[in-house]
Amino acid sequence: MNFGMWKKALNVIPEVSKDEWDQLDVISKWLISTRAAVLIMTFISAALAGLFAWRAGSFSFLPWLALVLGLILAHAANNIFNDYTDFVRGVDKDNYYRTMYGAQPVASGLMTRRQHLAYFAVTGLLALIFGFYLIWYTSFSPVTWILLGLGAFFVLFYTWPLKGMALGELAVLIVWGPLMIGGGYFVLTHKWDWNVTIASLPYVLGVTTVIFGKHIDKLKIDQSKNIHTLPVLIGEKVARYAVLAMMILPYLFTGYLIAIKFFTPVMAVVLLAIPTLLQTYPALLKPKPETRPEGFPEGQGGWPLFFAPLAFRNNRSFGSLFMLGLLIDVALRIFFPNFWI
Numbered sequence: 001m002n003f004g005m006w007k008k009a010l011n012v013i014p015e016v017s018k019d020e021w022d023q024l025d026v027i028s029k030w031l032i033s034t035r036a037a038v039l040i041m042t043f044i045s046a047a048l049a050g051l052f053a054w055r056a057g058s059f060s061f062l063p064w065l066a067l068v069l070g071l072i073l074a075h076a077a078n079n080i081f082n083d084y085t086d087f088v089r090g091v092d093k094d095n096y097y098r099t100m101y102g103a104q105p106v107a108s109g110l111m112t113r114r115q116h117l118a119y120f121a122v123t124g125l126l127a128l129i130f131g132f133y134l135i136w137y138t139s140f141s142p143v144t145w146i147l148l149g150l151g152a153f154f155v156l157f158y159t160w161p162l163k164g165m166a167l168g169e170l171a172v173l174i175v176w177g178p179l180m181i182g183g184g185y186f187v188l189t190h191k192w193d194w195n196v197t198i199a200s201l202p203y204v205l206g207v208t209t210v211i212f213g214k215h216i217d218k219l220k221i222d223q224s225k226n227i228h229t230l231p232v233l234i235g236e237k238v239a240r241y242a243v244l245a246m247m248i249l250p251y252l253f254t255g256y257l258i259a260i261k262f263f264t265p266v267m268a269v270v271l272l273a274i275p276t277l278l279q280t281y282p283a284l285l286k287p288k289p290e291t292r293p294e295g296f297p298e299g300q301g302g303w304p305l306f307f308a309p310l311a312f313r314n315n316r317s318f319g320s321l322f323m324l325g326l327l328i329d330v331a332l333r334i335f336f337p338n339f340w341i
Contacts, residue, residue, distance in 0.1 A: 001025055001027070002024055002025055002028050005024060005028040005031075005032075006027060006028060006031060009028060009031035009032050009036050009037065010031065010036050010037055010040075011037055012037055013032070013035050013037055014032055016032065016110070018108075018109060018110060021105075021110040021111075029105075029111075029119075030076075030119060030123075032105065033079075033080055033083075033105050033111075033116070033119050034075075034076035034077075034079045034080055034119075034123070035079045036076070038075075038079070039072050039075055039076060041075075041176060041207050042071050042072050042075040042176070042180065043068060043072060044203065044319065044323065045071065045176050045177070045180035045181050045184070045200075045203070045204070046064070046067050046068040046071050046072070046180065046184055047068075047323070048181050048184075048199075048200065048203060048323070048326065049064075049067065049180065049181045049182075049183075049184025049185045049187075049188060050064045050067070050068075050184070050188065051326050051327065051330050052181070052185045052193075052196050052199070053184075053185055053188035053189050054330055054334075055329075055330045055333055055334070056185075056189050056193075058188055058189035058190070059188060060188065063134065063137050063187065063188055064188060066130045066133050066134055066137070067130075067134060067184050067187055067188065069126075069130050070127050070129075070130030070131050070133075070134065071127075071151075071180055071184070073123055073124075073126050073127035073130065074124075074127040074131075074151055074152075074155055076123050076127075077120055077123040077124040077127055077155055078154070078155040078158060080116065080119050080120040080123060081120050081124075081155065081156065081159070082158065082159040083104050083105065083106060083107070083116070084106060084113065084116050084117065084120065085159045085160050086107075086159060087104070087106045087107050087113075088113075089160065124155070127155075128152075131148045131151070132148075134148075134187050135148060137187070138186075138187055138190055139190075141190070143186060143192070144186070144187060147179065147183040147186070147187070150179060151175075151179065154171055154174075154175050154179075158171055163227065163229060164226075164227050164228050164229075165228065166228050166229060166230040166232070166233040167230075168211070168215070168229060168230070169208060169211060169212050169215065169229070169230045170230075172204075172207060172208050172211045173204055173205070173208045176200075176203075176204045176207045176208075177197070177200035177201055177203070177204030177205075177207075178197045178200060178204075180200075181196065181197070181199075181200035181203070181204070182196055182197035182200055195257070195260075195262045198253060198256075198257065198262075199253075199257055199262065199263070201249070201250070201253050202249075202250035202251075202253045202254050202270070202318070202322055203250070203319055203322055205246045205247075205249055205250050205253075206246075206247070206250060206311075206314070206315030206318055206319055207315060208246055209243045209246045209247055209311040209314065209315060210308055210311045210312050210315055211308075212230070212231065212239065212242065212243050212246070212307075212311070213243055213305075213306075213307030213308040213309075213310065213311035213312075214305060214307070214308035215229040215230065215231045215232070215239075216231045216236055216239050216240060216243070216288065216307045216308075217288065217304065217305045217306050217307050217308055219231050219232055219236055219239075236287060236288070237287075240284045240285070240287075240307070241284070243284055243307065243311060244281055244284045244285075247277055247280065247281070247311075247314055247318075248277075250270070250318055250322070251270065251271070251274075254267055254268075254270050254322070263325075263326075263329055264328075264329045264332050264333065266325055266328045266329050266332065267322075267325040267326070267329055268325075269321050269324060269325040269328075270318055270321045270322050270325060272321055273314075273317040273318040273321050276313065276314050276317035276318070277314055277317075277318075280310050280311075280313065280314045283306075283307070283310055284307070284310075288306050288307065289306065292304075297309065
């Protein structure tokens with residue numbers, strides 16, 4: 001067991017040689033293949049669903065754990081399948097961006113197509129098992145079947161054709177917000193709450209800025225490969241301003257939810273993330289630099305990506321404060337029910 005690699009793979013997308021790969025245990029290989037460092041986004045969505053359910057007095061640990069594992073495994077299966085799809089379609093050829101900031105098991109020659117598909121099949125099957133458990137837990141509710149079906153659809157078709165039809169960014173917005181948080185809340189409480197869906201937007205907009213930023217970073221090479229992401233369709237300038245708008249909107253949604261008393265005023269703690277926003281937004285007002293700016297990180301999590309790391313930093317700042325505020329908000333409502341009436 002290579003615990004050092006486990007830790008590394010949970011923090012970055014490691015670059016490994018074939019010799020190093022052959023010495024790794026199966027868990028390390030799975031963590032690298034699934035780009036496990038980004039799975040934290042899915043855990044946070046599941047955690048938010050759990051917090052909202054706890055606040056509603058409907059939290060149960062085992063169903064929540066099944067929700068967490070099912071969503072993480074579905075995300076992992078999606079990442080494996082994305083790599084396979086892009087490799088088969090020839091997207092990863094010619095030093096494509098994704099092969100420059102981390103190992104891509106098939107494109108890098110670390111495993112065969114059959115081995116890669118075996119990882120996908122096992123991971124996807126485990127995700128389905130947890131999904132069927134949640135269907136049983138919700139008494140075979142049609143809504144849960146729909147949620148499972150939508151999840152399977154996005155797992156299989158995000159990279160192709162959705163991303164190439166300028167629908168990938170919208171898919172991320174739907175999946176990590178209304179589907180995971182709103183749907184997760186439904187699974188745990190057996191009821192749908194549109195305010196929970198709205199409350200998912202401050203977090204998921206931040207997640208969407210990261211994928212949006214990455215697609216801006218890859219805009220020219222995606223154009224050359226006829227991959228029509230939304231930034232390719234609308235152009236870099238409009239895309240940059242769209243990212244900036246998505247960085248501002250979470251504050252407005254949070255303020256609205258405080259105003260209607262869905263959130264307690266403690267959620268105003270997210271305002272402490274504004275300094276990070278103020279440091280980030282000037283870069284979005286200008287095109288991507290042609291060369292790496294002095295002092296900007298290179299390699300894993302850095303250049304040649306530019307807007308994606310900036311969006312990730314901003315999202316991490318806002319998201320961590322949003323989670324902290326929600327934890328306090330839930331505690332206040334449970335232990336001091338008359339605190340905010």
